[in-house]
Amino acid sequence: MTTVEIEYCVPCGFRERALDVQRAILTGLETELDELSLVMGGHGIFQVRADGDVIYDKSEDDLDVDGIVREIRERTR
Template sequence: MTTVEIEYCVPCGFRERALDVERAILTALESDLDRVSLVMGDHGVFRVTVDGDPVYEKSEDEYDVDAIVRAVRKRL
């Protein structure tokens, strides 16, 4: 069972960014996933994990939707 979680900062206004990433992941990988979840957070967080392992962290990586999808695909 493969689960992708997208945790995003509510006060920072990252909801649209999270929805864009969710849409891109579902478009590219929907048949390979069991669940994609949005998780509300704070303190500037924007993190994407696959089965609990981080594949994107805002503090470490430049925001690029296509690169995030590639990182998720690679983890699968």
């Protein structure tokens, strides 16, 4: 099973974005995950990690929620 963390910048107002990503992950993969957590951060961060590996970083990629879900799904197989 897989552990997923979504770390988002609180001062930047990324909470709604984090909740949207969390909702999409739960909708597609809820029964395949051990844990899904939101981690409050700062300094402009918005990352999604699966088992400690960064699978999305806003500083490097455009936000593609479906792509994030697909990547996590691949890791759960």
